[in-house]
Amino acid sequence: MGAHHDVVWQTYAISMAERIRLLKQSPFVLWFTGLPGAGKTTLANAMAKRLHDMERHAYVLDGDNLRHGLNRDLGFSVDDRRENVRRTAEVASLMYDSGLITLVACISPFESEREFARGLFPTGQFVEVFVDTPQAVCEQRDQKGLYRRARAGELSNFTGIDSPFERPESPELIVDASESSPAQCADAITGYVIDQGLLIADWTPPEQ
């Protein structure tokens, strides 16, 4: 374990308030959780496109892509999945602190790590979106062919097959990509963040 009690916190010369005044926006986090193939990446990117069109600065942290870089040392055991989500949450926290609207697409199968992630952000700034597409639909689509391989025993520790997915207990939003198109889901998410005051058309800078 880290001896972080020996490490002194360094104060930054430029504060988050100064960064977001320059960016002309207030950040928040959209955290997409759900089974493989539920539509998390599709929705995160649909929201990234919308935010970009609204001239908001956003960034997508995609769980699959992080496994090619930051999390490439991690596998799919329960412990590695927990660490995978922990690191993803910590990076999301840094992105948020930089002032960027941060969109996370990550299976994040366990409630404890999703709650850890939530705890890194001010109340109301973390929006958990449960992409609750029925597993039968995810498996039928199987765009990456991974369910087929998991059923064939070629992949182990696959979420929904031989690794558990704990349904979110109190997500801010639930969308079902089998009943709604990506655009409809993005409408619901956009409506929510506007209703919550997270996305404001006429943005004014915060007080220093």
Next chain:
Amino acid sequence: MGAHHDVVWQTYAISMAERIRLLKQSPFVLWFTGLPGAGKTTLANAMAKRLHDMERHAYVLDGDNLRHGLNRDLGFSVDDRRENVRRTAEVASLMYDSGLITLVACISPFESEREFARGLFPTGQFVEVFVDTPQAVCEQRDQKGLYRRARAGELSNFTGIDSPFERPESPELIVDASESSPAQCADAITGYVIDQGLLIADWTPPEQ
């Protein structure tokens, strides 16, 4: 190890070129390496202030602060130090990809991990700044009292005392915070990035 060959790379809806056009800047990385107490954090923050005053969007990744979050599971063994720098470099790569000018203050004592970091960025976009303040000066200042504790045997694996620091072989810049004030060092760094075309007063968006 991760079975990342099973993980499909997800393409983003918004490209880096689109992000940086909206941000009205091109990102680059300033990587500050050096002994504890050399002045890395001070210089990273001095540059963050300058960039902010120039209305550039930047973010500081401070090695000490990352040890309170992303890297809190890591200690100070050689292996943990390598992993600490690897993760820091991967996060810097994400920040850079988001379009932010990324300032890293991290002892990063080993050439191999600094070279790994460099390899994550396009040629010329990674600027290694060796803060080559003599150890005697770092130790005399000892602002955090850590050299004293390391000499007293209260801290082990302390860089410069009982953990090695490999001098950078070919940094883009060398500054010595014992000979120059932080403002003078920042002048040298600013001059370099302007000379290299990394920082342009009249920024024009890249071609799509």
